[in-house]
Amino acid sequence: xxxxAQQLINGLVLGSIYGLIAIGYTMVYGIVGMxxxxxxxxxxxxxxxxLISFLVLVSLGLTAIPLILLIVLLVSMAITALxxxxxxxxxxxxxxxxxxxxxxxxxxxxxFVLTNxxxxxxGARVKPVPPIITGGYTLHEGSQGxxxxxxNIQIMVVLATxxxxxxxxxxxxxxxxxxxxxxxxxxxxxxxxxxVDVDRTISMTFVIGAALAAVAGMMYLLYYGLVDFFMGFVxxxxxxxxxxxxxxxxxxxxxxxxxxxxLIETFWSAYFSVEYKDVAAFSILIVVLIFMPTxxxxxxxxxxx
Amino acid sequence: xxxDHILTVDRLMMRFxxxxxxxxxxxxxxxxxxxxxxxxxxxxxxxxxxxxxxxYRPSGGAIRLVHDDGRMxxxxxxxxxxxxxxxxxxxTFQNIRLFPGMTALENxxxxxxxxxxxASGLTVLGLLGLPSWREAEKRAxxxxxxxxxxxxxxxxxxxxxxxxxxxxxxxxxxxxAMCTEPALLCLDEPAAGLNARESGGLNxxxxxxxxxxxxxxxxxxxxxxxxxxxxxxxxxxxxxxxxAEGTPQAVRDDPKVIAAYLGADEEEAIAVMESGT
Numbered sequence: 001x002x003x004x005a006q007q008l009i010n011g012l013v014l015g016s017i018y019g020l021i022a023i024g025y026t027m028v029y030g031i032v033g034m035x036x037x038x039x040x041x042x043x044x045x046x047x048x049x050x051l052i053s054f055l056v057l058v059s060l061g062l063t064a065i066p067l068i069l070l071i072v073l074l075v076s077m078a079i080t081a082l083x084x085x086x087x088x089x090x091x092x093x094x095x096x097x098x099x100x101x102x103x104x105x106x107x108x109x110x111x112f113v114l115t116n117x118x119x120x121x122x123g124a125r126v127k128p129v130p131p132i133i134t135g136g137y138t139l140h141e142g143s144q145g146x147x148x149x150x151x152n153i154q155i156m157v158v159l160a161t162x163x164x165x166x167x168x169x170x171x172x173x174x175x176x177x178x179x180x181x182x183x184x185x186x187x188x189x190x191x192x193x194x195x196v197d198v199d200r201t202i203s204m205t206f207v208i209g210a211a212l213a214a215v216a217g218m219m220y221l222l223y224y225g226l227v228d229f230f231m232g233f234v235x236x237x238x239x240x241x242x243x244x245x246x247x248x249x250x251x252x253x254x255x256x257x258x259x260x261x262x263l264i265e266t267f268w269s270a271y272f273s274v275e276y277k278d279v280a281a282f283s284i285l286i287v288v289l290i291f292m293p294t295x296x297x298x299x300x301x302x303x304x305x
Numbered sequence: 306x307x308x309d310h311i312l313t314v315d316r317l318m319m320r321f322x323x324x325x326x327x328x329x330x331x332x333x334x335x336x337x338x339x340x341x342x343x344x345x346x347x348x349x350x351x352x353x354x355x356x357x358x359x360x361y362r363p364s365g366g367a368i369r370l371v372h373d374d375g376r377m378x379x380x381x382x383x384x385x386x387x388x389x390x391x392x393x394x395x396x397t398f399q400n401i402r403l404f405p406g407m408t409a410l411e412n413x414x415x416x417x418x419x420x421x422x423x424a425s426g427l428t429v430l431g432l433l434g435l436p437s438w439r440e441a442e443k444r445a446x447x448x449x450x451x452x453x454x455x456x457x458x459x460x461x462x463x464x465x466x467x468x469x470x471x472x473x474x475x476x477x478x479x480x481x482a483m484c485t486e487p488a489l490l491c492l493d494e495p496a497a498g499l500n501a502r503e504s505g506g507l508n509x510x511x512x513x514x515x516x517x518x519x520x521x522x523x524x525x526x527x528x529x530x531x532x533x534x535x536x537x538x539x540x541x542x543x544x545x546x547x548x549a550e551g552t553p554q555a556v557r558d559d560p561k562v563i564a565a566y567l568g569a570d571e572e573e574a575i576a577v578m579e580s581g582t
Binding site for chain 1: 390402411442481
């Protein structure tokens, strides 16, 4: 039971990170109908920028950890958002009225560009950071000496995810920008006729998606203590899977799918074999797609961005 | 016809490959009046609308819009969101194009994008919740509710637009167009699919928009009871050219108009003639 509880905690934390990335996939799919395959690499860029800004702040002599974390968060969100904006502007917008596959191919190309750019500019080795947030709580001391641990960093990942999601949900449901995004997603022509600048709204969607991926990248860095140029690929594919699993286009679906993938992966690793965790995650995806083609929450026509 | 023209269509040409959909069409729409554009199916009416609202770039000719303050806008040079933002032209479509997954109120809020943009300046400022932005948001809600009330949908404000009955959706579309605070409202067959009682309500709504808001209306309509009852001026098209124009009375008795309708569709011709008796 203790072992189960521990895996549940681990799975939820991993799932939170996947969920934050998955939202980026699902938002972009909702509004422009394309899969932004470069989004996983945006997540990787977010991790790197978090690392770099962390090192810069430390070398400047800053020691207050909460302040450092806050600055790192804001800086990586801002710069990663700029990446998202730029990619849409140069690689996707010119192809928007081209044939359907064109933006997707462009996205795959963009993914390679970002991966290789990071490899060349940052080096191919794994970049470790010392644990920044340490400590935690022992929730339950088991009989065989197994204790259920909840670390501070796990609490922080989940809290950050909840806060970011709450802000994001408010943005989509209550603000002008959110309304514009939903309107563009349902009928771009009509939205334009009502005065909405569709291009700008699409840009903002990429910006927000990238900012969320940056939060995920920073959480990944803090949680695992490392980043590398290739981490965007696997994480991106898993988050994409999460978005499809939850019902692509659905925001709650993306988060739910992320949690599901995180839990499946963790439990499979814990009870069966670590080597086959990806096989398990993707097998379940296939089964879900066969029996629920629109995903868990997918009603593609309504309630999506 | 003299007077203050909000819209001047001047020798408008629209070709699609070898087909001439609109051929040297000229007409004007008077300010604060209802102008109807009628004609048999395929006459080119919707093409004219598409030229006015920036969907098509005309092959030739000019479309000029003059605002109350005398500012003149070449509509054929604008497209996309600028039609609403700069020209203040709003439009509805033959088929309903509400945002079905958003509530009735939200549909009207999207239409106030421009007003809210002006108030918030940058999106970022809006997100910070500045008082001026909140006030603008509140004003927008007030305006939306006013229009919901006028089209009798105040109690359905929080229902998804896609779940409203057909007639309600038609009225909501007009309310939404009015929330952009247009100078010119272009309606493409607003009475299509409405029953007699509903189209009577539509007549009252359009007349009140003209009289109270002072909005100029350009209307494509097949329902002759609507055209004859509310139009101040009627332009008749057939095969891309204007074949007649004038008051509803004059147009109805014009043999060319009757012939055009007889040639195209007997029932419509009879409808035109019977609506006078």
